[in-house]
Amino acid sequence: MRTALVIGTGLIGTSAALALAARGVTVHLRDHDPGRARTAAALGAGTDAAPEGPVDLVLVAVPPALTAGTLAEALRAGLGRGYLDVASVKGGPRRELERTGLDLTAYIGTHPMAGKERSGPLAAGGDLFEGRPWVLTPTRETDTEVLNLALELVALCRAVPVVMDADAHDRAVALVSHTPQLVSSMVAARLEEADETAVRLCGQGIRDVTRIAASDPRMWVDILSANPGPVADVLAGVAADLDETVRALRALESGDDADRRAGASGVADVLRRGNAGRARVPGKHGAAPAAYETVAVLISDQPGELARIFADAGRAGVNVEDVRIEHATGQQAGLVQLMVEPAAAQALGEALRERGWSLRTG
Structure with missing residues (x-):
């Protein structure tokens, strides 16, 4: 890969551009807001000048709702040899592209599993993807050369490639990314009108749980609107656990010994299952979780x-x-x-x- 065009100079697009530029790739930057592209260029992510001809790789880094349309425009204009997007959902944009009737052999959907609470080019960093999973969702129609370009991109960003089916990816991120965002926001929302004395007692636990609640609501509305079904399915399971836990806690208030024992058992059950689930979260460099x-x-x-x-x-x-x-x-x-x-x-x-x-x- 010698040349690339990054369309969308937010956190992900600019971070990828910084990583590519640092490794000798000539990167061209484009954004609906020319000021953001200029900012990314000033950070060393490339140039906001248009390429003179087709580039090796076109990387589309726009919100999920705009992904298919932006890719379709790029494909029709023949802007590159290969095309990929980095949207956080994969099935919807792929199906929307298929409905255009365009030849999609030069396209592959991808999703780097990296991000921050802050957005925009000023939050970007060339090391954002290092050691992080980068999902690739090729189909039987995907050209081998395009898959190799995507793998090269992942390698240049020092990420770890993971190949998945697009819909399986969307179900997975509903569980490990989209639902945690909503749950974090729901917990943080309890603090909005809490007594100041309670807020002053905030420690590391509440900070850990609510860290991602600082994320941009507009960005997350776009993401969740593109993956509502799988997220609702996961939340339904969380809601069932919440209902059971509420009943268990109410039982602990009871004056009946049997009710209190049942309540304690119910609370212990959800805590034990939480331990078991947490133990499956990969540790450093994706290895098995370690006890530090x-x-x-x-x-x-x-x-x-x-x-x-x-x-x-x-x-x-x-x-x-x-x-x-x-x-x-x-x-x-x-x-x-x-x-x-x-x-x-x-x-x-x-x-x-x-x-x-x-x-x-x-």
């Missing part, structure tokens, strides 16, 4: 403190597998939780204490 030990370090809100912690961990020869930061309400301080292999936890704690860090135990 946490080294909790008190940190002041001063420039360079996080970098100093990681540098000190590196000097101790310990690899930090994951990190969480919990800010102290109303204070210029917080708690950094460093997740490491259990065998390395004691050595890291001792090394950090020697370097003057205050650790929280228990």
